[in-house]
Amino acid sequence: MGIVRTIPRAPGALPLLGHALPLRRDPLAFLVSLPAHGDVVRIKVGPAAALVVCDPDLVQKVLLDDRTFDKGGPFFERLREGLGNGLGTCPHGDHRRQRRLTQQAFQARRMPSYAQVMSKEIAEAVGRWSDGDTIDVLTDMQTITARTTMATMFAGTADASLTGLLVDFDVFSHGVYKRMFMPPPLQKLPTPGNRRYQQARARLLQAIGSIIESHRARGDKGEDLLSTLLAASDDGQGLSDAEITDQVMSFLYAGMETTAAVLAWALHHLARHPDLEARLHAEVDAVVPDGAPATFDLLPRLEFTGRVITEILRLHSPGWMLTRIATTDTELAGHPVKKGATLVYSPYLIHHQATLYPDPERFDPDRWDGRTTRGRTNALIPFGGGARKCIADTFGTTEATLALATIAARWRLEPAPGTTVRPAPTTVLNPYGLTMRTTARTTSNPAASRTA
Incomplete structure (x- = not known):
């Protein structure tokens, strides 16, 4: 030694x-x-x-x-x-098999298909804003990432329970962080916080179990994440329903929480730096067709947008x-x-x-x-490293870049009067108190719709 x-x-x-x-x-x-x-x-x-x-x-x-x-x-x-015991939380002994099976859902060839769904959901979500709205940015970003995550994972599944899922994941996330600093005996007490945490988790597991059962019953052979997990096989052995539930819980948690935090922080910092915001607007006006969402094929030309996301991952790593x-x-x-x-x-x-x-x-x-x-x-380690590096790093950065470009092409966001933003570290590093006003933009370069 x-x-x-x-x-x-x-x-x-x-x-x-x-x-x-x-x-x-x-x-x-x-x-x-x-x-x-x-x-x-x-x-x-x-x-x-x-x-x-x-x-x-x-x-x-x-x-x-x-x-x-x-x-x-x-x-x-x-x-x-x-x-x-999903991919993100399992011990070393379980990881290699789980990685081989879940990797099939994150192959590079699948990204254009996922990105197409992302672009559609992002466009629909920001299309609901109105000029002059005051929005809770983190909540709206969580809605966007929840819709895109659910649409890429559960194709054909109704999203009527989306609001409930968002609330339950918020309760769960805060509960996990609080329990990190709570002695084990206190975690078992029937306190209001412990009850809310357990009830939220039970509802999440029940909802995911129902979706998995529905997919299996339909015999789905689609390209969504869940169908890929259901079909994944390693030497003839696939994932059990319990294992798939664990993977889905992990992917939903990561997809809904972390990317939303990155987008919220990006909008916050851009509003505080008008010169950088102007550069972002100039890029998207030149690249993204007027009135259309950013798409996968445009990513190589959204260079500054990508650098904004990378810098946010450095400055405010969700994990x-x-x-x-x-x-x-x-x-x-x-x-x-x-x-x-x-x-x-x-x-x-x-x-x-x-x-x-x-x-x-x-x-x-x-x-x-x-x-x-x-x-x-x-x-730079926002996604970890080694064999346990986040399997969805490309998925997450693609979603964040498409969302930021689509928002910037259509809207300008500025802090609402009296807004004070501070970091709120739970299991994810969120911006607390971020409210902003929306102003509709017009494309400064109309030729974008012809050249992009």
Whole structure:
């Protein structure tokens, strides 16, 4: 193991509580403060200890060695309770088989078909806005991503229960985060919060089970995600209904929550930077046909739009803090790591290091105009890395780019009077309090409809 290094402790721990208060009050500031104390820093939440990995090279080591640093710890334990043992939450031993089977639903050849559905749903959703509306941006973005996720996953299924699904996923998401910091005995108490969480989860499972049963009964052979999962086979063995339910829960959760947060943050920052907003409008006016939604074939020409999405993924990574479990005694840069230790890594922490990203709090899409980040290829990790990298990364960035381009082509959004926006870290990093007014746009370049 070489030289054994002592792992420094983060300052400010309180008796019994440890660092629970700063993690609840301002977790982002607390995380960003930790690299000043070491490349691996010990924290405590109540009686439990965890090691926060602050160095990007060490984070990469954790991500690439998923056998030694398996998915686990408070974050994934709570997600596994709610989402089941799907691809995003399952342990190493289950992952390879699940990856082979679910990968069939995310092959590159399927993206144009998915994107066609996305474009239609996005256009219909933003077409319901009226000039001068005041909208809750996060809620509207969640509606858009929910509709696109459900339409790509459940072709032919009625969406009458969409509102209920949105409410239940919101309750579930907040419940997961709260339970990360809740001692296990308290999670079983019949408190109002625990009851809401359990009831929302039960309704979600019932709704998804009914949809799966309906698809099987119809013998669907379509191109939607669910039909692909139902047909997936590995040496003649497919996924059971319980396994498919777990996959659907994971994909719905990721598709509805994370992409919505990215879009909401993008609209917020563009409104605060009129020069960048003008560049986005100029690009979409030149590329997207007047009155039509952005489509898959236009993505290569939506370069600045794509850079905006990438910069938001850096600045406000939806998955801002995640955990792993050491499956054996090991070490990180000479720091001893005992079997069973909880490790924390934070894309937000890595993405806000000034040594990697000069002026890290600045919204700057031009960071991604072809330049590298000081030669560090491991400095951008919104989708994780290694064998456990998010299987739907291309799906998500495609949806976000199409949605942002379609919105920008038709609308200009500006903050509503009195709006104060702040980060709201739950399982996803959302913008809290983001209300905006819509102003209809006319295409500044009418030739776009002829040349695109």
